[in-house]
Amino acid sequence: MTQSPAPLPPPERRRHLREAASLTQDQVAERMDVTRETVRAWESGRTTPRGRRREAYAKLLASLTKADMVTNTQEAAPPPQVTVCLTKKPDPSRADSAPDTTPVAAPLPSPATATTTETTPLTPAQAFDALYAFCAPALVRQAYLLCGRRELARESVERAFQLAWQRWPEVAVDRDPAGWVRATAYECALSPWHRFRPRYRHPEPPPADASDRALLDVLLALPAPYRRTLLLYDGVGLDLPETAAETEASTPAAANRLLHARAAVAARLPELASPAALHRRLAEVASAERLRAAEPTTVRVGSEHRARFWTRAAIAFTVAIIGATALTVRTAPTRYEPAVPPGETVQGVPPRAAPGTLSDAELNLRAKLRSDIQHGPQRLIPLPE
Structure with a gap:
């Protein structure tokens, strides 16, 4: 039978x-002989251990x-009474007055009250700042x-954290x-459009150390x-399924x-084959580069400014479209105007003669017309039949 x-x-x-036992993810990872990212994936539900690790x-x-149940039982018990000696200040008007040390029973604050005080819900800005302080320094080096x-x-x-702040509820x-x-x-970081930006057309100074420069050249x-997969698996420490999911590829x-990435690195740098x-x-x-990220307040303010800018740009673009539509409706004709038809060839009209020497008939006709114009037109007189 299968177990x-x-x-x-x-x-x-x-x-x-884990948190109730005051254990960190690194401590659990050390006990389980895995990486901290694997423990984080187990706690987030993205992966589940198998076999002996399970x-x-x-x-x-x-x-x-069991330890948590014992702790809860102790917290559910009534708070212990602690005897505290409160010394009463003597009255200076009475010579025989002495300090009064009457014992008074005072209860200790319950653990539930202390926990409620310590676990105050964070505001969105505080939660974002905590995430930024935890992730930003390492992300800059990875990028x-x-x-x-x-x-x-x-x-x-x-830019990534600005988008995260804009979509913070998600x-x-x-x-x-x-x-x-x-x-x-x-x-x-891997967007191909950066090559068209003037500020990124020229390469930056390489690392000062020769070995660092050689490794960076191999990666680039x-x-x-391949570079992203190698960094996620061997740099960040993700499992292969998590790496495949983040790179939007299948596990094989x-x-x-x-x-292939490891083979390319080992071919250039044999000491990094392991x-x-x-x-x-x-x-x-x-x-080694000592890269620093901006302050979280600066990132949040920049995200809000960017969101306002694009919102105003979208509003201006919409208003321009509405104005152009209204102008088109106002100036467009209200009735159909047929287009002018193309010209047609008229038959029976003699072609116009090209300029040249006049013939005898044309010369006689011209002389007759000129003489008629000089003496005036002839008067038509009806003749009897």
Whole structure:
């Protein structure tokens, strides 16, 4: 008989159990012998562990569930009474007055009250700033490895977060907001339209270190889909299905791109044939440039300005179309006017003679006409029959 897989709690419950045990994603990843991105995918529900990792993850969550139940039981118990000695200040008018140390029982604040105070809901701006502070620095370095331009990398990340702020209700409820912003930033960095911009026609200064410069040259020589797949898998640490989903390709296609990209890097740089060495070198090259992202407030303000600009442009364009339509309706004819027909050839008209020497008959006719004009026209007189 086939053994049924170990049951797992819902993705939201997995994250709650980890946070209740004060464990980070890195600590869980170290216990499970996986990457932090894999743990994040398990908690977001995008992927599910299989085989031995599923059994180990189920045991870990079961232990965290027991610890959480014990914690909830302790929190449900009545708050303990703590005896506090309150010293009463002596009355200076009485000589025999002494400090009063009457014990008073005062309850400690309940854990539920403290939790409610600490987990105050964040405003949209605060949640956006937290996401930006968590993702922006790493995204700028990743975008630099994709496009090889420092200013374009910063601009791509800022543009991605501006779009995220404009669609924040959609991004805030996404299973992986960081993945949404990362995919948008990658699309902006790899856009082919940047080559037509004057500021990006000339190459930027390469890295100072020769090994960093060689690795960046190899990456930029790869096709854009291969470069993106290599960065997501060996740089960011995503699984192959997640990499395929983010690059909008099938899993076999993503694996094929990854193998070809690794082979191209190993052919130029044999010391980076190992995936671990390639991962380390990608992190070193990205961190060596010390790229900085803009402040989150600046990004939010820029997003709002851009949204207002395009809204006003759309309104102006609509008004122009309405005005042109109204002018056309006002000046258009109200009745049908047939077009002028083309000319037709009239038969029976002798062709006009070309200028030249007059014949004898024409000379006699001209002389007669001139003489008649000189003496005047003849008077017609009726003659009897």
